[in-house]
Amino acid sequence: MTSHPITPSLRSAIAPFIAMDVMAAAAEQERAGGSVIHMEVGEPGAPAPAAARDAAIAALAAGRIGYTEALGRASLRARIARYYEETYQVEVPASRIVITTGSSAGFLLSFLALFDAGARVAISAPGYPAYRNILDALGLTCVTISTDASTRHVVTARMIEEVHAQEKLSGVLLMSPANPTGTMMSREALREICETCDRLGIAFISDEIYHGLTYEETAQTALAFSQSAIIVNSFSKYFCMTGWRIGWLVVPEELVRPVERLQQSLAISVPYLSQVAAEAVFDSLVELQAVKASYARNRAYLMQHLPQIGLGSFHPVDGAFYVYVDIAHLTDDASSFCKRLLKEAGVAATPGLDFDRGRGAHFMRLSFAGREEDIVEGVRRMAVWLGAIKMP
Ligand SMILES: Cc1ncc(COP(=O)(O)O)c(C=O)c1O
Incomplete structure (x- = not known):
């Protein structure tokens, strides 16, 4: 040997x-x-929730657990589209929804689909550690915007504009509610960020994984303000399905096929059982x-x-x-x-x-x-x- x-x-x-x-x-x-x-x-x-586990048990008993389409099962994508209507009164075609192996894979897919090596992508500090780590692994340049109490620990449109003026940003990735701070941006602040990014031609990625888990005000989706925003979400947190490794993206039309090609080769598809369970979880609100x-x-x-x-x-x-x-x-x-x-x-x-x-x-x-x-x-x-x- x-x-x-x-x-x-x-x-x-x-x-x-x-x-x-x-x-x-x-x-x-x-x-x-x-x-x-x-x-x-x-x-x-x-x-x-029990409905999700029951659906998975029934699928197991039925036997074959196979691949699905790379973008995800059509029925799950349609159910998520309906969820946007029910939750935010926002219409989004199921064709723009992509099922991913957790939001973690959503970052990988969206970064690969949006940015070439060296592109500058802004995130907040404090912020979710994997953002920087994935950006680093992909050879992207992570630009950190530090927040403090003066803006309730959230990045504002103005901060984005200032950083972009110093050196061009290709993307901004933010979350609200945020990890680790727990703070949220107002709807108006989110609207301003969407409008600023659209005006400056910056890709805005909105990590909405903690939506549903708000204690004062409900969170609004960036989709309500921009057709170009890329939404990252997951069944891990609100839906209590961390270990099932399933989430989704909402991407603009132009990114559907690039993301599909990436998913085909990076994952083939998201585990079938998790997709079946995720569809049923919407009956457990x-x-x-x-x-x-x-x-x-x-x-x-x-x-x-x-x-x-x-x-x-x-x-x-x-x-x-x-x-x-x-x-x-x-x-x-x-x-x-x-x-x-x-x-x-x-x-x-x-x-x-x-x-x-x-x-x-x-x-x-x-x-x-x-x-x-x-x-x-x-x-x-x-x-x-x-x-x-x-x-x-
Ligand atoms: C802000 C944020 N985004 C994404 C994730 C990743 O979640 P998952 O890959 O389980 O969907 C986490 C996990 O803690 C998180 O806090």
């Missing part, structure tokens, strides 16, 4: 997705017999509202109790299921802090560096997507630990 040294590609030298590394460390601690409260990843504690009500209770619990345990400084939680907590008074090294929190207190949380390479050392993100009893226990463990620790 022979071998030679393998050198990984430069493009693979992307940053780790730290939340996933924390999840792996937590799993190892559990395998070694430890007890861990999971507040590190945005993963619903509730299973996929009442069940999903009950899950959302449990997030609202978790949110209220944290809002009340985090200040009592010395974690009282966090961004406004308008939506999603995260609290982005300022821990500058406790540490200037959130990574070590979170490692200790996991090891010594059995609470998994994600250090802010995952989301913001500049300021993240002073933050940690707590997910409250888990079960209510786990959130209460997580706070109890943090209270005991914070009462006892001496950070260097």
